[in-house]
Amino acid sequence: MAQPRVLILRAPGTNCDGEAVHAFERAGGLVERWHVNQLLAAPAKLAGFQILCLPGGFSYGDDIAAGRILANQIRQRLAEQLQEFKAQGKLILGICNGFQVLLKSGVLLPSDAKGAAPATLAWNDSGRFEDRWVPLATSGMRSVFFAGIDRMYLPVAHAEGRFVPRDARAFAQLEAAGQLVLRYGSSPLSGSASLQPATAYPDNPNGSLGDVAGVCDETGRVCGLMPHPERNIEPTHHPQWTRRERGALGDGLRVFQNAVSYFG
């Protein structure tokens, strides 16, 4: 099938859905944008899509904690459908708030036997929302979305993006499984294998342990990242485009192209 169907799922407070639609369309996907109520009313319709994207924003205001309420809805009411979606070899991408939702709903990383989540996204070390561009390096070959990408320059815009594993063991397991796929830092594989960040603020914008900026599940087909690839698509997106060769497409486009061409 040449053109996969992409579902951009929005909830009250989602606000990066428009540019996510644009990015997937630019990459060649057939995109629909649905309110979560629409999916909750007919969960079976998820099966009609190949790619599910949870875009950025402040779902339900990020009240209680970022992504928590939508994550709760997904866990309570859509868990089965998402399991099925994953099992069929389809793709799920969470960007920023979408990453927070995927992580906190357990869709991305399963909880242990006692119900404890292996990691969370906590408040930035700076204690506030920050919008800034950061260098990123991919790590390993696990994620479908980052195939063929070594480095990217993308903006982050969040208050709660500090990746914190439950403990050193949980971190080591994820690292060993190659699931810590995106790191803050400028050189490929610069992300430290240890918990301590090797990249200093502001390039590690939130104090993420292990410099982790993005994570995938054990299959590599479910992925979440804090930076915004959809904000570096067009030639005029780069913050220094007036200093560079004109006309170059943005680093982020490749992420969406990878997703679409996975079904090519």
Place this chain on the structure above:
Amino acid sequence: MMLWEVDIYPASGEPDRAGQAVVAAAGQRGFAPGELRVAAAHGYLVQGALESGQIERIARDLLVDSVVERSLIGAAGEARLSDPHAAALDASAKWQLVYVLPKPGVMDPVAQSTLSAIADLQLTADAVRTFRKYWVAGKGVSRLETLCSQVLANDAIEQVVVGPLPFDHLELGTPYQFQLVTIPLRSLNDDQLVGLSREGQLYLNLAEMRTIQAHFRELGRDPSDIELETLAQTWSEHCSHKTLAGRIAYRGPEGTRTFGNMLKETIFAATQSIRQSLGANDWCVSVFADNAGIVRFDDENNVAFKVETHNHPSALEPYGGANTGIGGVIRDTLGTGLGAKPVCNTDVFCFAPPETPPAAVPPGALHPRRVIQGVVAGVRDYGNRMGIPTVNGAIYFDPRYVGNPLVYCGSVGIIPRDKSFKKPEPNDYIVALGGHTGRDGIHGATFSSGELTHESESLSGGAVQIGNAITEKMLLDVILQARDRGLYHAITDCGAGGFSSAVGEMGEHIGAEVWLDRAPVKYEGLSYTEIWISEAQERMVLSVGADQWPDFAQLAASEGVSATIIGQFVSGGRLQLKYDGQLVGELSMEFLHGGRPPVVREAVYEVPPSRELAYSGLAGRDLGAALKQILSSLDVASKHWVIRQYDHEVQGGSVVKPLVGAHNDGPSDAAVLRPVLSSQRAIVVGCGMNPRYGEFDTYHMAASAIDEAVRNCIAVGADPTRIAILDNFCWGNTDRPQTLGSLVRAALACHDVAVTLQTPFISGKDSLNNEFRYVDREGKQQVISIPPSLLISALGQIDDASQAVTMDFKKPGSAIYLVGATRDELGGSQLSHIWELSGGRVPQVDAALAKRTFAAVHSAIAAGFVQACHDLSEGGLAVALAEMAFAGALGATVDLATVPNELAAGPGRDVVLLFSESNTRFLCEVAPHHCERFERLLSGLPHARVGQVTAEPALVVNSGRTLVFTADTNELKAAWQAPLDWN
């Protein structure tokens, strides 16, 4: 029924940021280092028939993140919740417990969301309230009251409980017992009329009260409370702008002039004359008519822009004031035409300096640092949640803003051309959409028309609100879909005056019948009048046809947005208010909108006597040091601490960001963005303001502000024939003829400059009576009036976004051109400020020359000859040059002797060339092979090649063969970044 308390602490090993923030803030309010230890928690009070296992599940699955948090759960008031051991605090210290909760009725968005999220768990709670909890120890506890009022809580919206919580249930309001209230107005004498206006917070003057009295005498009855309130809201300064749109007898340097409607005869008149001369090429669509001004954008879309102020609420509760300020202006855009989609926001603030000693802050005013932090957080949290990029702004500092800070919020929206006008139809339903009505925000419109006093905090608490951005985002999502499906005839925002203004305005030419008991309320107990005038946030009023209603209602329901029919537009020109079928008020639209007695005011302006600036004694001063000092003055210093807290890229259209250059940290002149992602056409947003110039002559202050706003847009590539501007006048008490005179003088400048530049004003707003009254320590009445503060906001356009330029130097070896003439204009300048000089000439504008200069610079940019462009404003040539150099991580060499100027020879020449703030000037970087063609485009205009870009990070400033100074651009950048590099 149980009231559970869930306390949430940082897990062991996690930092206690909230506690650290309290210690830091206390340090700024006079607490000595080491005097305080603070441990903080936050939590939820959950009321309902819930068993302990259920509340534990709610905590585990919903409220607590066990990776980084730990919780303590109990029945409210249970001893272990106030036991420091249970909270795992240091046992050796003596801890005092303090709770801070939103006052009942204050918006608590997190509590609302929690309530519905609990329902997602298939559990039921009746009510939720959030709180913050502080444990305080150390010597500073002896000043607990100060700590509570200055740091921990704001009395305007929050309540403090010291020790365990003393209540076991949450108040949910009590049912309202209907009782019609009639005001015996007809029998009152003048003193009693004035007393009634004051005590009822009506803010109506005697003439207005008498007019109302006469009207009801004629009707042969007394008014009900709701009728009087409706008139007070509609006739308020905030809603009707009666002063500036009123009659003014002006006496100034231009001679005497009598205005029937001052704004109409100055600013609107300028736009009318521009539109006439444009003829068929008129690109204005709707000006001074709707909630925002609208101009043409491309074949499919128009673009709308509105800027509002929210000064008085921000003075009392900075976070909530700014929050609802930005929320309000977004609704203006959304309520323009049939609804514009907001694509970016702007914000401009005026504050007292953050380093003001606590003792110098007058009683009743909040410390400027607290105001700044609160305002920035308020704009951040609302704008970011709405998903609207905040792309442009400015901050000005002056001690006179101490009791009355200024918060200007703007919103640009894009609207299909065929959706740019609205018209309610007779028999349409009046539909309330969005948030429910509460007791919050009663008397905001009338309150903001009065002055602030040290008692305002206690008097007007109800006018201070917290917004709920997500409610407004949901509203936006519904409105844009309903607009595109054609599901209503008209829309307006519910802002100042609440339903009373929205329905009154929309039904002005028809008539309306309102069923107040149908309006959805947040809690029981609201009277019919409270429902009518509440300014509860996040509400819009729509005019929906009976045939449109079913689809509209279904759409709103599918998005979980409340839509309720609260009345009907009925022909006959009468406003009828009903509660449970009973008539509680009836006014003719004619009297409501046309009955107000004209306000006639005197206005006088005398240009303050000019004094030459004394240059003697300035010779030999270190000009490099002066540059560094100006770069680190608050007005000029980098605002990155603010900018980075705003999402300035959401919606994906960003082209020129607020911070640009080699390290993304140079100060952009204006923002550029593409509102339609599939198109290269871009909008440009800039602003101009200079309160310091007002001391010299408000005419030149206004002219300079326009020039600055326009040249900021030009500098990034905007087409000068497509720039629209907006005015926002924030002034002191215009009952004083001198104060009003200074405003009229500024409005005359707006007219003159706009007409010459052919740059139309499309919208505006004023905020008068920005004064702070208090009693000083000797018991004397004091008044602090703000300086005249005119903000000009500009909305420009670029055909092709890839033609935009940024201000950072690009390449060593490029030529540096200075365009525009430098004059001896150091009056009100940054140099005068840091050197504490008085006198001098204030910058003036040669508008005809400016028009030609803007056109020439634009054609050079459009032709691709300009690699970098920066306007010269605060700090003049020296600051612009330094900023371009360090933004590009490069250096520059310039020769002052080549600078085009109109100066007499004499002492201080280099000082003037470097620091004069003459208008209409740009620095342009031009590649050597483009110099000739660049110069040809500039021929006939003052311009000169003044230097070149260098690779070394140094500024080398010569005057002929003499070295004036050199400076390390890394050091200059550090000086520029340091002052507002807050944590």
